[in-house]
Amino acid sequence: MDMTTEQQNLLNVARQTIDNEVAALGLIRERLDERFIAAVEAILACRGRVIFTGMGKSGLIARKITATMTSTGTPTLFLHPAEAMHGDMGIITKEDVVVALSYSGRTDETLVVVEYAHNNGNKIIAMTGCDTSPIASLANIHLDVAVEREDCIIDIVPTSSTTAQLALGDAIASALMQARGFKAENFAHLHPGGYIERRLSLGEISK
Numbered sequence: 001m002d003m004t005t006e007q008q009n010l011l012n013v014a015r016q017t018i019d020n021e022v023a024a025l026g027l028i029r030e031r032l033d034e035r036f037i038a039a040v041e042a043i044l045a046c047r048g049r050v051i052f053t054g055m056g057k058s059g060l061i062a063r064k065i066t067a068t069m070t071s072t073g074t075p076t077l078f079l080h081p082a083e084a085m086h087g088d089m090g091i092i093t094k095e096d097v098v099v100a101l102s103y104s105g106r107t108d109e110t111l112v113v114v115e116y117a118h119n120n121g122n123k124i125i126a127m128t129g130c131d132t133s134p135i136a137s138l139a140n141i142h143l144d145v146a147v148e149r150e151d152c153i154i155d156i157v158p159t160s161s162t163t164a165q166l167a168l169g170d171a172i173a174s175a176l177m178q179a180r181g182f183k184a185e186n187f188a189h190l191h192p193g194g195y196i197e198r199r200l201s202l203g204e205i206s207k
Contacts, residue, residue, distance in 0.1 A: 048095030065169030105133020
């Protein structure tokens with residue numbers, strides 16, 4: 001079908017958005033180094049739970065990573081920073097690893113959780129876009145998720161940065177699965193009512 005100029009402009013913006021996010025993921029891939037290994041090893045050695053925390057868009061990404069890790073064999077919880085400031089900080093035990101997401105590395109509520117974890121002696125992994133930020137500085141391990149620009153037309157709305165956070169979280173989850181020898185049958189065991197369990201029962205997925 002023939003498109004109007006405005007319709008073509010919309011497609012161009014959409015394609016540029018995807019191009020920008022692909023470029024952001026390329027940066028994250030190139031940065032994978034011993035800090036990534038240290039983060040994975042810290043989680044593998046954790047004798048408690050992995051506590052993810054973050055506000056706003058970073059908090060939503062943290063929730064998704066929490067769900068992925070929980071379903072792939074890592075005991076994980078999400079702690080909302082605002083709720084933590086009103087009593088939920090007690091969720092954190094000394095055996096837990098705390099993973100804080102904040103692109104600026106300066107989010108007030110998230111910083112309060114990180115300061116508490118630091119004083120509590122917890123191992124802290126920070127995912128920020130600024131390695132000199134307060135949150136990064138308090139962390140034992142800092143994973144850099146800086147991107148060249150947000151892919152929205154005003155270069156402000158968290159878009160490329162949240163894509164980078166999510167991809168890095170998925171990379172950690174995949175590395176943990178590899179280290180633990182996690183298989184489809186393990187996933188099915190944690191999803192007794194899911195589609196993958198039915199596929200496994202039917203022999204569509206090898207054990």
